[in-house]
Amino acid sequence: MNAMLETVNLVKYFNDFCAVNDISFTVKKGSFTGLLGPNGSGKSTTLKMLCNLSSPTSGEVYINGIDVCKDAPHALSTVGCVIETPEAYPYITPTELLHYVGKLFCMSKTAITAETKIILDKVGITEYADKKIGKFSKGMKQRVALAQALINEPELLILDEPSSGLDPKGMSDMRTILKSLNDDGTTILMSSHMLHEVEELCNNVVIISQGRVIESGDLEFVKSLTKKICLTVKSSNNPDAEMLSKISSLSGVKSISLHDNSVSLSFEGSISDRAYLLREILNLGLDVYDFSESSTAFEQVFLKLTEESK
Numbered sequence: 001m002n003a004m005l006e007t008v009n010l011v012k013y014f015n016d017f018c019a020v021n022d023i024s025f026t027v028k029k030g031s032f033t034g035l036l037g038p039n040g041s042g043k044s045t046t047l048k049m050l051c052n053l054s055s056p057t058s059g060e061v062y063i064n065g066i067d068v069c070k071d072a073p074h075a076l077s078t079v080g081c082v083i084e085t086p087e088a089y090p091y092i093t094p095t096e097l098l099h100y101v102g103k104l105f106c107m108s109k110t111a112i113t114a115e116t117k118i119i120l121d122k123v124g125i126t127e128y129a130d131k132k133i134g135k136f137s138k139g140m141k142q143r144v145a146l147a148q149a150l151i152n153e154p155e156l157l158i159l160d161e162p163s164s165g166l167d168p169k170g171m172s173d174m175r176t177i178l179k180s181l182n183d184d185g186t187t188i189l190m191s192s193h194m195l196h197e198v199e200e201l202c203n204n205v206v207i208i209s210q211g212r213v214i215e216s217g218d219l220e221f222v223k224s225l226t227k228k229i230c231l232t233v234k235s236s237n238n239p240d241a242e243m244l245s246k247i248s249s250l251s252g253v254k255s256i257s258l259h260d261n262s263v264s265l266s267f268e269g270s271i272s273d274r275a276y277l278l279r280e281i282l283n284l285g286l287d288v289y290d291f292s293e294s295s296t297a298f299e300q301v302f303l304k305l306t307e308e309s310k
């Protein structure tokens with residue numbers, strides 16, 4: 001079986017408000033799946049139901065084919081979760097926390113000690129192993145939260161915005177850790193607001209809006225849903241008005257704007273159309289030193305899909 005996790009027609013009402021409306025998706029074994037959606041779209045509510053922290057109004061969740069609502073301990077025995085920013089007791093140390101969590105999983109003291117060493121190294125806090133968590137920065141606390149989710153060597157990690165609130169270095173470190181966990185075979189389902197993060201890490205995406213799945217599939221498929229891409233052309237000479245007008249009339253160019261010496265193009269066409277466009281731009285006399293697809297291509301898909309679903 002290829003599915004690590006499957007949700008079937010998941011519904012969650014808070015009184016008469018429907019926060020999750022008939023959500024079905026699959027997380028493939030070994031994948032790094034991003035759960036994307038605007039604020040309030042139902043990401044956290046969905047993840048909480050997957051970890052049995054909240055009961056669905058209706059619908060089912062299966063992990064490795066086991067129904068989470070009917071047999072949570074069995075279904076979740078292979079899962080590690082970090083939902084919202086967990087606050088550990090400030091006066092305990094990462095080592096003590098991992099020992100406590102390990103005992104909850106009925107692990108032996110020897111196994112806990114061995115695992116703790118490996119995990120603290122994986123998340124990069126070995127030197128803080130015996131320091132009190134209360135004094136840790138937000139980034140360190142996120143690493144501790146991830147560490148406790150790893151104690152039972154989970155096959156599946158469910159993470160609610162793991163980079164949230166971290167500074168750029170903290171985010172980058174967290175991405176490196178998650179990438180390495182996934183490379184080592186851990187399946188990861190992660191919610192995120194940061195599209196570039198999802199593009200960098202994930203190979204599958206589930207996009208939700210207003211409690212509904214509006215698109216899901218592998219990242220390249222979702223990106224291909226819009227043929228229009230954003231190209232950035234940087235040149236050492238400044239394009240004049242005539243050049244800009246000529247560029248805007250080239251085949252495939254939908255719109256054009258200029259910021260400093262950089263021309264942004266909205267473009268639709270094949271790879272060879274793109275090559276033709278570059279040749280034409282060079283022929284116009286622009287001294288191009290960079291011609292690249294900007295990272296907003298996926299962002300455009302996301303905005304378009306969430307806009308269309310309203």
Ligand SMILES: Nc1ncnc2c1ncn2[C@@H]1O[C@H](COP(=O)(O)OP(=O)(O)OP(=O)(O)O)[C@@H](O)[C@H]1O
Pocket residue numbers: 014017019037038039040041042043044045046
């Ligand atoms: N316990 C609750 N009681 C009532 N409404 C709730 C509760 N939890 C969530 N909601 C509502 O359900 C909707 C979905 O919330 P949820 O937190 O799942 O969204 P989200 O996509 O995770 O948002 P964000 O990106 O801002 O974290 C929101 O409108 C929220 O206000």
